[in-house]
Amino acid sequence: MDRLDGHAHLMIVSDLDYTMVDHDDQENLSLLRFNALWESDYRHNSLVVFSTGRSPMMYKQLRKEKPLLTPDITIMSVGTEITYGESMVPDDGWEQYLNHKWDRDVVLEETAKFPQLSFQSSTEQRPHKVSFFIQKGYAEEVMKSLSELLVNCGLDVKIIYSGGICLDILPLGAGKGEALAYLHKKFKADGKLPTNTLVCGDSGNDTELFSVPDVYGVVVSNAHEELLKWYAQNSKDNPKVIHATERCAAGIIQAIGHFGIGPNISPRDVVDSGCKIKSFNPGHEIVMFYLLYERWRRAEVENSDLTIHNMISITHPSGILVHPSGVEHSILECIDTLVPCYGDKRGTQFRVWVDRVSSSQISSDSWLVKFDKWESSDEGRHCCLTMVLLNSKPETPKGFALVNVHQTWLDGYAAGDHTTWIF
Template sequence: KAKALKIIKALSESLGKRGLEVKIIYSNGMALDVLPQCAGKGEALAYLLKKFEVDGRLPVNTLVCGDSGNDAELFSVSKVYGVMVSNAQEELLQWHAENAKSNPNIIHASERCAAGIVQAIGNFGLGPSISPRDIRDFSEQIMDTFSPCYEIVKFYLFYERWRRAEVEKSEQCMQRLRSVFYPLGIFVHPSGVEQPLHQCIDEMKMSYGDKQGKQFCVWVDRVSTAQICSDAWLVKFEKCELSGEEQRCCLTTVLLSSKGEVQDGFMWMHIHQTWLDGSGANNQTNF
């Protein structure tokens, strides 16, 4: 490590004399990468952004993140935000001090790893920077825009907390839930059984606290959305439940509508689930 700068200089001069145009990147206190002059993360990102612009799909904002010297080029790309996480290597911090210290769009986070990225998202106002699990009362959240993905996460967190008795059992909660589920909507269970959505709500009411004091967790993954008309979205995701040592997962498709009596939110029109990898074939739990 102490000899790195001397080695880089000597190697660069030696390769240059042989007519090779290269860049040498030192990172992690031990790695030395020799790349063609036009190769690297910075060039790759710049090319990608240019291609998006030509296609008319330029991102509204771009955030780059790094923790070692081979990430430095990312911060040199024009009009990007950047964050060096708190556990960034010395060579990246040194590069920042020498080349980008006065750039307000590049920060050194006080948090490590992914937490540092979330910190930067909040610092630059690029999006939500609080995990939904850290929000105890969603009714107090002020949202600039309402996302179908956020709607899905919000419901399944409530479902988890309801069964763990971590929210108050009240008729008001049930009324709110009924108000966002279409009265004629259908839930198709992975077993193939069809039920009215409001019947599922009634059964959910009876399950309050049945997982209290037990290991029980619900999460969604691989969420994707498709707007199928001006006021309707098709949301697909994997929904998983962990109860004790047993885990069940199903592929879920939800039809949401922004048209109706729900203020600043969505109406759940239809839910269809299919078991993944045959899990939970005999289970009849709703949602």
């Protein structure tokens, strides 16, 4: 929460499965479009929060499978766990708050009386969440009876039905909406309440997010029946909540534009990146550089001298790249190595994205940019921690020059064949 000095311009609070992540999009194109937009235009002054029903273990598994960015805050287990940053530091105050009138053993004892309930996997059973599967036809009756039983036992609980099959029992003060309200309260106490908050969801356990005061909301086009029903009854006439016409992350981008919160054109939707820029944005230029690199290897840009000339034009004549293997090359040599690789990844799952982009101006004409650079291909996923030194170069179309690139492998993600890692 301390990454930004002041108010976040935008805080996106998004569910993951079938909201940020489209499991029917095998190439993850909508997610990659969002990633590029976020790292280019929002990471420097905004916050991204993932709010998921997944347990920490299942959330970490999803991160290994999909090109998810690193969130500033993670809300897991249907709003019963809050963690901060890449290291996922838990919010102990939130856990203590949830203990009020909660007894997990009593919940287990009472739910055993309902044969319609079957436990979800052990990974989804958490200190403040007990999770079941239930057939749709039994859900309403079981929820009503179970709620009465638990109240009679002296517990304050919340029962959430979502996805047409999942039933979660939580402390009354838990849930995605309560967790967001708690975060808003903490930000406000620190004088850092985000200027805009956009909540995004697709299922019943997301409904609470839309009830938090003073937020924008987007129900993605592929939302489940229970959320669409709630939207029709509660928010259809609310101008701050929309039902997107786009699926998943594409619907989130659509909402940013609809509400006029900020830029909503992803760099992945820009074909010509060679135009003169009005103002220098280091994050944007890093995103565009690696997008050009991806497109060259996928043969999605023209194989022309002009494309290579544009890359050379943003390179300092004595620019150096330190490969993650430790070998030092001139950046111009790396461009020479790249030229014959045109189309070598055509027709494959090869994708490149950057994460955690941060930049600082270290002199009147120099910027240091740090980020994680990822490559995904048929051979797996690889990542290196990257630092780039940029110098102002007004005579170039982009207004800058690459002076130094230094990369080190992220533990566990080194490429087996180092020669395929060019930039």
